[in-house]
Amino acid sequence: MIDFYTFATWNGKRVAIMLEETGLEYQVHKVDLMKGEHKQAEFLGINPSGRIPTIIDSDEGNGLIVTQSAAILVYLAEKSGLFLPQETVARARVMEWLFFHATDISPTMFDSFFLTKRCEPNQLDAAKFLDQRIFELYKNFDDQLAKNEFIAGNNYSIADITIFPTINNEALLAHYAHLKRWHTQVGEREAVQRGMGVPK
Ligand SMILES: N[C@@H](CCC(=O)N[C@@H](CS)C(=O)NCC(=O)O)C(=O)O
Structure with missing residues (x-):
């Protein structure tokens, strides 16, 4: 059984999608x-960095705690044997696109959100610069999807799952036709639809 600590953000939703896709038993x-529940002692005792998503897998020893959404996806892929190929080249491709998103796009999206919504006074010019960078980086994903059905090749993988919840931007979808085709296709998966609704 997996205890899944989450909130309705893209970092949380990618793990929710993965849990739904794998069919692993979990409790939200x-x-x-x-x-501010993430800053309370009860949650800090589980994840001292005070951030979601976090899982505890009670099947492993006294309960294995895993944080960081990309690490959780890799862990759940290895546990379930799904969405991360064993073969070296195919696996490298999945990791490449997973980390491209996790290290280049996700933090830039967070920084833009922080400058627009959390910073006093707001730093809208700086946020605009970051938004433009995000837009340009997504061209790489669009080009990749022009040649491949899924982000890392012919098979649906944790690279697709990590990216999906962050593509909620109409301007992006209007501009990038292949990204839009992929977004529609992945969005039709029932597990993706269920995961996007977690937590209720
Ligand atoms: N790199 C981390 C980012 C986790 C993260 O920043 N989570 C946000 C919600 S999406 C959070 O819990 N923020 C609370 C805070 O930073 O105080 C991941 O991929 O899981």
């Missing part, structure tokens, strides 16, 4: 970031 614990 909503950590309300708006109420």
Whole structure:
């Protein structure tokens, strides 16, 4: 059984999609970031960095805690044997696109959100610069999807799962036709639809 600590953000949703896709048994614990529940002792005792998503897998020893959404996806892929190929070349491709997104796009999206919504006064010019960079980086994904059905090749993988919840930007979808085709296709998966609704 997996205890899943999450909130309705793209980092949380990618793990929710993965749990739904694998069919692993899990229980949701909503950590309300708006109420500051992630900074309370109970949650800090589980993840000292005070961030979601976090899982505890009680099948492993006294309970294995894994944090960081990309690491959780790799862990769940290895546990389930799904969405991460064993073969070296195919696996390298999945890791390449997973880390491209996790290290280049996700933090830039967070920084833009921080400058627009959390920073006093707002730093809109700086956020605009970051938004433009995100837009340009997504061209790489669009080009890749022009040649491949899925992000890392012919098969649906944790690279697709990590990216999907962040593509909620109409301007991006209007500009990049291949990204839009892929977004529609992946969005039709029932597990993706269920995962996007977690937590309720
Ligand atoms: N790199 C981390 C980012 C985790 C993260 O920043 N989570 C946000 C919600 S999406 C959070 O819990 N923020 C609370 C805070 O930073 O105080 C991941 O991929 O899991």
